[in-house]
Amino acid sequence: MDHFEIFGLPRKLRLDAAELQQRYYELSRRTHPDIHQGAPPEDQAQILETSARLNAAYRALRHPIARVEYLVRLEEGRETAEGAAVKPKAPPELLAEMFELQEALAEAKAGGLDAGGRERLAAEREQLLARHREEEERLAGPLSEAWDAAAPAERPRLIEAFKEALAARAYLRTVIDDLGAALGESQDGYVANRRH
Amino acid sequence: MSRIVGIDLGTTNSLVAYVDEKTGLPRVIPDGEGQTLLPSIVAFTADGVIVGAAAKRQLVRRPETTVYSVKRLMGRGYEDVKEELCYFPFRVRPCEGIVKIELGGGREVTPPEVSAIVLRSLKERAEAHFAEPIEKAVVTVPAYFNDSQRQATKDAGRIAGLDVVRIVNEPTAASLAYGLHRLKDGVIAVYDLGGGTFDVSILRVKDGIFEVLATNGNTHLGGDDFDRAIVVWLLDDILAKHGTYLGRDNEAMQELRLAAEAAKVRLSADERTTLTIPFDAFTYHREITRRELEALIERLVESTLTPCRLALADAGIGPAGIDEVVLVGGSTRVPLVRRRVQEVFGRTPHSQLNPDEVVALGAAVQAQILAGGITNMLLLDVTPLSLGIETLGGIVSVLIPRNTTIPTSAREMFTTSVDGQTVVDMHVVQGERELVRDCRSLARFELRGIDPMPAGLPKIEVMFVIDANGILQVAAKELRTGKAAAIEVKPTYGLEEAEVERMVEESFAYAEADVEARLLIESRNEADTVITHVGRALRQGGELVGAPERARIVAALEELTRARATDDRDLIHAKTTAMNRATEHLAEVMMDAALKGALGSRRAAEIMESK
Numbered sequence: 001m002d003h004f005e006i007f008g009l010p011r012k013l014r015l016d017a018a019e020l021q022q023r024y025y026e027l028s029r030r031t032h033p034d035i036h037q038g039a040p041p042e043d044q045a046q047i048l049e050t051s052a053r054l055n056a057a058y059r060a061l062r063h064p065i066a067r068v069e070y071l072v073r074l075e076e077g078r079e080t081a082e083g084a085a086v087k088p089k090a091p092p093e094l095l096a097e098m099f100e101l102q103e104a105l106a107e108a109k110a111g112g113l114d115a116g117g118r119e120r121l122a123a124e125r126e127q128l129l130a131r132h133r134e135e136e137e138r139l140a141g142p143l144s145e146a147w148d149a150a151a152p153a154e155r156p157r158l159i160e161a162f163k164e165a166l167a168a169r170a171y172l173r174t175v176i177d178d179l180g181a182a183l184g185e186s187q188d189g190y191v192a193n194r195r196h
Numbered sequence: 197m198s199r200i201v202g203i204d205l206g207t208t209n210s211l212v213a214y215v216d217e218k219t220g221l222p223r224v225i226p227d228g229e230g231q232t233l234l235p236s237i238v239a240f241t242a243d244g245v246i247v248g249a250a251a252k253r254q255l256v257r258r259p260e261t262t263v264y265s266v267k268r269l270m271g272r273g274y275e276d277v278k279e280e281l282c283y284f285p286f287r288v289r290p291c292e293g294i295v296k297i298e299l300g301g302g303r304e305v306t307p308p309e310v311s312a313i314v315l316r317s318l319k320e321r322a323e324a325h326f327a328e329p330i331e332k333a334v335v336t337v338p339a340y341f342n343d344s345q346r347q348a349t350k351d352a353g354r355i356a357g358l359d360v361v362r363i364v365n366e367p368t369a370a371s372l373a374y375g376l377h378r379l380k381d382g383v384i385a386v387y388d389l390g391g392g393t394f395d396v397s398i399l400r401v402k403d404g405i406f407e408v409l410a411t412n413g414n415t416h417l418g419g420d421d422f423d424r425a426i427v428v429w430l431l432d433d434i435l436a437k438h439g440t441y442l443g444r445d446n447e448a449m450q451e452l453r454l455a456a457e458a459a460k461v462r463l464s465a466d467e468r469t470t471l472t473i474p475f476d477a478f479t480y481h482r483e484i485t486r487r488e489l490e491a492l493i494e495r496l497v498e499s500t501l502t503p504c505r506l507a508l509a510d511a512g513i514g515p516a517g518i519d520e521v522v523l524v525g526g527s528t529r530v531p532l533v534r535r536r537v538q539e540v541f542g543r544t545p546h547s548q549l550n551p552d553e554v555v556a557l558g559a560a561v562q563a564q565i566l567a568g569g570i571t572n573m574l575l576l577d578v579t580p581l582s583l584g585i586e587t588l589g590g591i592v593s594v595l596i597p598r599n600t601t602i603p604t605s606a607r608e609m610f611t612t613s614v615d616g617q618t619v620v621d622m623h624v625v626q627g628e629r630e631l632v633r634d635c636r637s638l639a640r641f642e643l644r645g646i647d648p649m650p651a652g653l654p655k656i657e658v659m660f661v662i663d664a665n666g667i668l669q670v671a672a673k674e675l676r677t678g679k680a681a682a683i684e685v686k687p688t689y690g691l692e693e694a695e696v697e698r699m700v701e702e703s704f705a706y707a708e709a710d711v712e713a714r715l716l717i718e719s720r721n722e723a724d725t726v727i728t729h730v731g732r733a734l735r736q737g738g739e740l741v742g743a744p745e746r747a748r749i750v751a752a753l754e755e756l757t758r759a760r761a762t763d764d765r766d767l768i769h770a771k772t773t774a775m776n777r778a779t780e781h782l783a784e785v786m787m788d789a790a791l792k793g794a795l796g797s798r799r800a801a802e803i804m805e806s807k
Contacts, residue, residue, distance in 0.1 A: 025405045029574055033603060033664045037361065037566040048663060052605040055576075059600065 003057035013144035064140035202559025207267040208391030209233040211556035212318040215564040222560035259285035259446040269307040271345035285446040312355035334563040338393040339365035340413030344689040363665040367397035369558030382519030390525035392418040398511040410510035412503035419527040426456035521545040586623035616648040637688040737786040752778040
């Protein structure tokens, strides 16, 4: 049973968050180990697994971007690698564009930043954050809508489009985090939770 | 199903509670004297162990064998705690990944064994209340406790003869207690600052479902640290005023710690307070204002705010999205804490339920849910820390990110790197840093019994499951043969199964001293304290009263000393009372003299009342 099926949902990307939450709560009331405390010990492992699967399904579907990532894995038959992030190569044109920025960043790391340099990097970071947001909006919006409307023959092309957008987003995120680190904005070594 | 009680095993105090079948409301069970809080203190004496308030009275007299705040050591390695060991008067030594407390005479105990003594005392309290055996309990832990700390808590339950049916996070438990009647649906933040630990949890409450969205915290930050800050400041002040450094005097340090704690508590209501601490060579007086206290603890309070912001970020919610803020833990009585919490969440925090009791009440609610007595409430909690495995180069590969709803599971494939290899190692860690050495090592596993095959051919699937207690379970299977690989788990911190078994058997060696013995120990203690104080008073202020009065005091002192040597508790008690009466006037005269010197015209009696 895949994550969509657990919730009795078709393999579609546009779904109502409130309704999903409602179903998750209802299913939790039936499957959570707390409800089955009185069940015999030999059943407990199964109860635990059922509950863990429900939680994993909700985690994967709750957020629009995570949902796309899950769909791509599912369509490609890789859904067993639960939680593994999609890490395809960054799009070449984005790489070229970022080249200059990376150089400036390396310089900053080596030498330290003057006020002007800081300001430039901060502005650059703001801009990248906006693009990151745009990429997410595209994934959750038009691309997801396209998937839901697509005929089976169009789907492979859409999966490729998803992968490209996800890769661009992941790459932007990395650069944004690097810039943040250079600007001293990250918590001391605390890895930001990629909460999609 | 048999009765399940809810237990708050706190750094400073512990409580036991249950849900009253008639009213459906949780209630804390008091002891025979009506006290609900059991100080989490265990005194090891030649006549047996003493728990709670009676043990607290031993702190100054027997600092080396009276163990307090042991929760800070639960599930910890020596490296984790060595910095703060200087604050404890008892000796702590490293021992195979965990720590042991040395009690002298070759005796030593582990932190779970000490906690077990506290738990057993609560178990007995509940048994006396219900007049039936109690075998099951829900026990709370700080939300930010890692796997080892949770496991240690469960071990403590077993040693105490309790089946810990669920480990519940303290802030979540508190939300259940509030949720019973006082919460509207919405998003709430629980700020829980206790004696030794700090947690913040963000929850969504809807139709009886309590879904934790994110949690964060610091398992080494609490009211104890406030007290330490005050003590350090007092040590400096005493050094400046009296030329004596008391930092290495265990008894004096306990006097200072208790006085600092009491002053801190008074300053939650008063703007200023006076500390009076009698030492052998002098009596120390010091006025401390709330402003001074706040300057001392400001940095500590500030350090709770970053976890609050991180929890909000992880929950994907801004302060404006928080509907209610709930305060839990005794340290949230400190006005500065309240102000800062209000600032960070932009909302007036509330605390209608007693912050000392609310966690135990919530544990009782969870116990009732598990027993099937409450069916409309359900808790969906999260794992506080990311779980990962070590990969090449000492990098952590995260399998289960922090704030994942539990129960949860993750699968990972392993294979061999050498032809014919039959054993594969793996290293499981918990934490938020990229490098293994910055995270907490939970356990090293050995997957054994792999059939010899060319390198890379075996496919071993390892399943990591975090159960509803937040505790990790691991299972492995070789996919080609379908054979379950034997796993040898070596926890980095913690007790091996056999050790726990042994401790369960040995726990009876730490039986509580019987009532008679305990009362005798207590009365002797009281006599000792009075004898010390009177000796000190005579040296410091004997000339303030006339010779006949001095003679009467000396006579009473001799009588008390003689009584102290007998086993007659009533006699010791009577002579102690007589001694106190004989010195009443001297104490008053000394207090007056001291205050005239220190405070000018204010009357001693007024000062004493404001204490």
